[in-house]
Amino acid sequence: MSEDEEVFRREVRAFLGEHLPADWRGMFVDDPEVMDRTRALCREMAGRGWLTMSWPKEHGGSSASVWKQTVLREEMWAHDEPRGPQYMNLNYIGPLIMRFGSDEQKRRFLPPMARGEVIWCQGFSEPDAGSDLAALRTRAERRGGCFVVNGQKIWTSYADAPAEWCLLLARSEPGAPKHAGISVFLLDMSTPGVTVRPIPTMAGPHELNEVFLDDVEIPVECVLGEAGGGWDIVRAGLAFERVGIARYARAEHVLEALVDHVRTAAAERGTTVDPVVADKLADLKVRCAAARLVSYQAIALQDSGVVPVAEAAVARIHNTQVEQAVGHLGLELLGPAAQLTHDDPGAPLGGLAWRQWVRNIPTTIAGGTLETQKNVVARALGLPRPS
Amino acid sequence: MDLRPSVEQALLVASAERLLREQCPPAAVRAAEASPEGHDRSLWAHMAALGWPGLVLPGEVGGDDQGALELALVAEQLGRTACSSPLVPSTASVGLPLSWCGGSLERRLLPAMAAGTTIGAFAHLEASGDDEWSPPTATLERRRHRWQLVGAKHLVPFAAVAGVLLVSTVLPDAEMALVAVDAGRSGVTLARQRVLGGDPLYRVALDVAVQDDEVVARGEAARSVLERSLAYATAGSLAYAAGLAAAAVEMSVAHPTSRQRSGRPIGSFQAVAHRCAEMRADADALRLLALQAAWALDRHQGGPDHSELAIAKAYANVALRQVFAHAHQVHGAIGFSMEHDLQLFTRRAKAFELSLGSTQLHRRRVAARMGL
Numbered sequence: 001m002s003e004d005e006e007v008f009r010r011e012v013r014a015f016l017g018e019h020l021p022a023d024w025r026g027m028f029v030d031d032p033e034v035m036d037r038t039r040a041l042c043r044e045m046a047g048r049g050w051l052t053m054s055w056p057k058e059h060g061g062s063s064a065s066v067w068k069q070t071v072l073r074e075e076m077w078a079h080d081e082p083r084g085p086q087y088m089n090l091n092y093i094g095p096l097i098m099r100f101g102s103d104e105q106k107r108r109f110l111p112p113m114a115r116g117e118v119i120w121c122q123g124f125s126e127p128d129a130g131s132d133l134a135a136l137r138t139r140a141e142r143r144g145g146c147f148v149v150n151g152q153k154i155w156t157s158y159a160d161a162p163a164e165w166c167l168l169l170a171r172s173e174p175g176a177p178k179h180a181g182i183s184v185f186l187l188d189m190s191t192p193g194v195t196v197r198p199i200p201t202m203a204g205p206h207e208l209n210e211v212f213l214d215d216v217e218i219p220v221e222c223v224l225g226e227a228g229g230g231w232d233i234v235r236a237g238l239a240f241e242r243v244g245i246a247r248y249a250r251a252e253h254v255l256e257a258l259v260d261h262v263r264t265a266a267a268e269r270g271t272t273v274d275p276v277v278a279d280k281l282a283d284l285k286v287r288c289a290a291a292r293l294v295s296y297q298a299i300a301l302q303d304s305g306v307v308p309v310a311e312a313a314v315a316r317i318h319n320t321q322v323e324q325a326v327g328h329l330g331l332e333l334l335g336p337a338a339q340l341t342h343d344d345p346g347a348p349l350g351g352l353a354w355r356q357w358v359r360n361i362p363t364t365i366a367g368g369t370l371e372t373q374k375n376v377v378a379r380a381l382g383l384p385r386p387s
Numbered sequence: 388m389d390l391r392p393s394v395e396q397a398l399l400v401a402s403a404e405r406l407l408r409e410q411c412p413p414a415a416v417r418a419a420e421a422s423p424e425g426h427d428r429s430l431w432a433h434m435a436a437l438g439w440p441g442l443v444l445p446g447e448v449g450g451d452d453q454g455a456l457e458l459a460l461v462a463e464q465l466g467r468t469a470c471s472s473p474l475v476p477s478t479a480s481v482g483l484p485l486s487w488c489g490g491s492l493e494r495r496l497l498p499a500m501a502a503g504t505t506i507g508a509f510a511h512l513e514a515s516g517d518d519e520w521s522p523p524t525a526t527l528e529r530r531r532h533r534w535q536l537v538g539a540k541h542l543v544p545f546a547a548v549a550g551v552l553l554v555s556t557v558l559p560d561a562e563m564a565l566v567a568v569d570a571g572r573s574g575v576t577l578a579r580q581r582v583l584g585g586d587p588l589y590r591v592a593l594d595v596a597v598q599d600d601e602v603v604a605r606g607e608a609a610r611s612v613l614e615r616s617l618a619y620a621t622a623g624s625l626a627y628a629a630g631l632a633a634a635a636v637e638m639s640v641a642h643p644t645s646r647q648r649s650g651r652p653i654g655s656f657q658a659v660a661h662r663c664a665e666m667r668a669d670a671d672a673l674r675l676l677a678l679q680a681a682w683a684l685d686r687h688q689g690g691p692d693h694s695e696l697a698i699a700k701a702y703a704n705v706a707l708r709q710v711f712a713h714a715h716q717v718h719g720a721i722g723f724s725m726e727h728d729l730q731l732f733t734r735r736a737k738a739f740e741l742s743l744g745s746t747q748l749h750r751r752r753v754a755a756r757m758g759l
Contacts, residue, residue, distance in 0.1 A: 259757050259758060259759060262759070263758060263759065273759050275751075277759075278750075278751070278754040278759040279747060279750050279751070279754065281754060281757065281759060282701070282750035282751070282753035282754040282757065282759070283701070283750055285698070285753050285754075285757060286698050286701045286702045286750070286753060287702070289676060289695075289698045289702070290672035290673075290675075290676060290702055291672075293672060293675035293676060293679060294668070294671050294672050294675060296390060296675075297390060297671065297675055300390040300391065304391075310667070311671070313664075314667060314668045314671050314672075317664070317665070317668045318668060318672060371657070371661065373664075374657075374660070374661040374664035374665065375657070375660065375661075375664070376664075377663075377664035377667050377668065378654075378657075378660035378661065378663055378664045381636070381640045381663055381664070381667060382640060382644065383640060383643065383644060383654040383655070383659075383660045383663060384644060384651075384652045384654050384655040385655060386655045386656070386657065386660075
């Protein structure tokens, strides 16, 4: 990171210090105001040109350097993603529309994203198609000027936020090979036949959802790219997504809070920090540094126009596991009181360690399991496919 | 750190890759290990022709004025072929510290070191010490018009081919002193030690007369020169270790791709493939942390206040165990045989782990930087 980027980092931190409520704990808390807060913050960021800084100028962005974008992602993730669900619009749904969308789609969908006014969700996983995404079964049948969609999506984040739009995958050519015949649809979530049912999770009531699609009519103008050519779009989208989240930044942020905590606790007792505790914290600092650099490796490759398939998976292997490790160590260091969850007034560090632990239980599952990431690396290394 | 190499760096790496691919196949590595010198003299001559011995030495003694990063890029290629070479120990632990001392003797020695005609060996570790940061106990005492150096060093790399020994000592007032003596001087006795790694290491018994100008640094200056040279040695070794790990990944992918069981290549089993993927993830991180450490060293000019080296070494020690545990598991019994090349890399990786600071030592340094 150059001096320019560090100056920008200080600007972002000052902005967050001013605009982020002190009790901001991220999405997925049982707080009816949380979505309004993210919308307000996104409008503020849009006003500063930060929301779409990664976008090209022709779409209202500022074509910021990839490292400036990285600083923004780091600060956002370290502060529990104050943009809420809108990071998805900016990181990859918008860019996919820029790359694969029609002029009309670009005119219609990009400006509201740029203004920070719209929530999108992503309808990918199904009960029988998770890591094996291409096994999806939701059907889209062409009838006149529409596709009629039937099926079920699951583990859909933000659908009950409520999301106004959904990037939806469905099978539009029955009988085509597994990876062919998939189309990407831009679905208006208020269309009749769309039903959203929240799935309460260990992290709280508002994290994930099921989305049922019964005779949902989607006009043909809302197919992204070519009908049946959706798999290429998915692959491009997943590559954006894998490096889009600066997990190491939050792991380091939580680690710093833990260091402050153990130092304060030791000072209050008139002792120094237990060397075993210091060793464990240093170990995680080292692992965060590793996760950061392998992320930078993937970002640098992507910036040079190469799709970093293995490198993005390597970055995810490091980042997801270090986020989990920091959560576990946080709870360990806080001791029995760490059982108090963030909505209990006695929770140490406001429940920071609890959140870090519980939110990261699915981190090695969502967006392609850890095992899927290893398969990706193995293929890139040239190992033979399982027969 | 800029993750893209400059044009000059890319050329340096390409020439290192080419030379070592041609001149340092596994058979040459085995031959060097078995030889009395412990390295391949003709390969050293090739390296000298390419200017590597002077790569990081100052221009005024015939060096190239390059930084730790350039040394690391070459060291990484040495590691990829498990090459036993005095290049890193001689330049990082003898040539560079002598150049920082800057006396008349140094100006006499360094042109030959930059040209590769003189190799240096750092006689520093002692059997009674914990590691490279333990204070030396070899004594340096005044005897009328000269000094007398008395002590025993061990694990001294490439001492038998060295023309000059840089020796760490303690003065009667407990201050440290660094002494550069001719390796062939009477009172210097070498004995090759049996070690698990690949570089030739020697026990060096010393009872030698030393002239004034051979005492190259004393007191605070000696401590700071030692500290800086250990940083360069660590950076070079880290990159070498990253090369070892990358080679282990390549070998571990090649083996299960061709090896069959029940009519299918064993690499098609996820239990095997996932080990390879984990190796790659660790090897990538190790490489980037090693290069970052070298880059940071150049930026900070070897000052003590940088945690990148400690982070990289703490990571490397743990990662190498994992990488080589996976490599051996993937190779099965053949990887344990001396006939297979894997052992060349495994032994060097373990020797690296045991040198230049333990995981705990480096984590303590990282913790200190975190305010712990």
